[in-house]
Amino acid sequence: MNPIELTNRQKQIIELVKKHEPITSEHIAEQLNMTRAALRPDLTILTMSGFLEARPKVGYLYSGQSVNNMISDFIKNLKVENIKSSPVIVSEDTTVYDAIVTLFLEDVGTIYIHSGGLLTGVASRKDFLKIALGKTDIHKVPVGIIMTRMPNIAYVKDDDSAYDAAAKIILHEVDSVPVVEQVCAENGKTGYKITGKVSKTNITRLFFDLCNDKLGGL
Amino acid sequence: MNPIELTNRQKQIIELVKKHEPITSEHIAEQLNMTRAALRPDLTILTMSGFLEARPKVGYLYSGQSVNNMISDFIKNLKVENIKSSPVIVSEDTTVYDAIVTLFLEDVGTIYIHSGGLLTGVASRKDFLKIALGKTDIHKVPVGIIMTRMPNIAYVKDDDSAYDAAAKIILHEVDSVPVVEQVCAENGKTGYKITGKVSKTNITRLFFDLCNDKLGGL
Numbered sequence: 489m490n491p492i493e494l495t496n497r498q499k500q501i502i503e504l505v506k507k508h509e510p511i512t513s514e515h516i517a518e519q520l521n522m523t524r525a526a527l528r529p530d531l532t533i534l535t536m537s538g539f540l541e542a543r544p545k546v547g548y549l550y551s552g553q554s555v556n557n558m559i560s561d562f563i564k565n566l567k568v569e570n571i572k573s574s575p576v577i578v579s580e581d582t583t584v585y586d587a588i589v590t591l592f593l594e595d596v597g598t599i600y601i602h603s604g605g606l607l608t609g610v611a612s613r614k615d616f617l618k619i620a621l622g623k624t625d626i627h628k629v630p631v632g633i634i635m636t637r638m639p640n641i642a643y644v645k646d647d648d649s650a651y652d653a654a655a656k657i658i659l660h661e662v663d664s665v666p667v668v669e670q671v672c673a674e675n676g677k678t679g680y681k682i683t684g685k686v687s688k689t690n691i692t693r694l695f696f697d698l699c700n701d702k703l704g705g706l
Numbered sequence: 707m708n709p710i711e712l713t714n715r716q717k718q719i720i721e722l723v724k725k726h727e728p729i730t731s732e733h734i735a736e737q738l739n740m741t742r743a744a745l746r747p748d749l750t751i752l753t754m755s756g757f758l759e760a761r762p763k764v765g766y767l768y769s770g771q772s773v774n775n776m777i778s779d780f781i782k783n784l785k786v787e788n789i790k791s792s793p794v795i796v797s798e799d800t801t802v803y804d805a806i807v808t809l810f811l812e813d814v815g816t817i818y819i820h821s822g823g824l825l826t827g828v829a830s831r832k833d834f835l836k837i838a839l840g841k842t843d844i845h846k847v848p849v850g851i852i853m854t855r856m857p858n859i860a861y862v863k864d865d866d867s868a869y870d871a872a873a874k875i876i877l878h879e880v881d882s883v884p885v886v887e888q889v890c891a892e893n894g895k896t897g898y899k900i901t902g903k904v905s906k907t908n909i910t911r912l913f914f915d916l917c918n919d920k921l922g923g924l
Binding site: 532535541542559560561562563565570585588591592597613614616617618620621626651654655657658687688689691692693694695696698699 | 779839875876914916
């Protein structure tokens with residue numbers, strides 16, 4: 489991780505806060521001959537990146553270290569196996585209609601598709617909505633025809649971090665990634681067994697739990 | 707926030723690490739007459755909750771404070787206005803079909819619906835998929851008929867925290883919350899102007915950015 493590059497003014501602000509903490513933004517602005525409005529972007533950056541701490545009705549304090557680094561370490565230590573949820577899986581020959589019904593019954597955003605117990609595809613609400621609007625007979629066409637197929641699927645493993653999962657979701661622009669375990673298929677080829685799912689919901693819930701002390705129970 | 711309740715064994719482990727840091731899990735297990743496997747859940751809890759720090763190939767260190775608290779403070783200080791994205795808005799008389807087309811063109815999961823510039827409803831991919839499967843003529847029916855209507859909509863304001871947004875998304879089981887600003891409507895009633903959106907994608911991206919030092923740019 490690269491350290492944040494601070495501007496000279498930002499360094500000045502840190503020095504002021506170090507010396508006079510707690511100090512209000514009015515006082516900082518006064519000392520630097522600036523308006524509070526002009527100062528605000530720098531204060532936001534310094535607070536967000538953890539150099540300063542903002543306490544309502546008190547002022548700014550120097551926090552002495554980058555909270556960012558600590559959070560980053562923490563998130564990178566969280567394992568996928570600790571945050572994954574159950575996957576919803578259907579076989580390739582399931583009709584699109586039945587797959588959509590399963591999607592609703594299980595109330596999930598993405599369905600994983602297997603053949604012979606191994607991951608072969610993924611279909612999301614977005615894929616299904618597109619199909620439902622078209623001329624495809626969703627009662628006849630199997631989900632295997634319309635799914636996104638391996639190897640074009642981003643996945644994670646139990647040992648990957650929550651960060652890895654979030655990164656794949658963001659970079660591949662998907663709603664979830666399957667959690668898989670590499671296995672040897674009967675034909676001697678390598679395949680992936682689906683053991684779980686990490687979705688944007690899991691990440692949002694994790695973010696929520698981080699503030700509610702629920703992670704002790706992991 | 708309640709402090710985490712530690713078991714006696716967990717307290718023993720902390721004492722051991724304090725005294726002998728850095729100490730490997732083998733050594734901790736040895737001292738406590740336990741197997742490493744039996745020890746693992748406690749080490750996970752202590753690492754996750756921030757009491758201990760695990761350094762690969764070095765061992766466990768005592769971190770002296772709960773990282774959880776720092777993360778929690780940090781997240782609660784992040785403002786909605788700093789993480790929100792642009793909302794996609796259509797009027798109540800837009801047909802369901804056109805609303806779905808907009809959903810695809812803008813590549814979003816939820817559309818907000820206004821009447822006279824004020825938030826009146828929300829419709830998601832899930833809502834649209836349900837309608838598309840039914841007998842409704844989506845080319846004729848306006849989105850106003852099928853949307854979730856105020857006051858049954860969870861929303862946030864610029865001043866709320868990223869945590870508030872994540873909490874509403876999780877507790878109301880929605881994909882996103884509109885960011886609104888309270889205004890006085892012409893008829894003298896209170897209404898809400900839509901100024902943004904916080905979705906599970908925003909939260910997942912924030913989680914991702916937290917590890918990539920991108921928050922300095924907020």
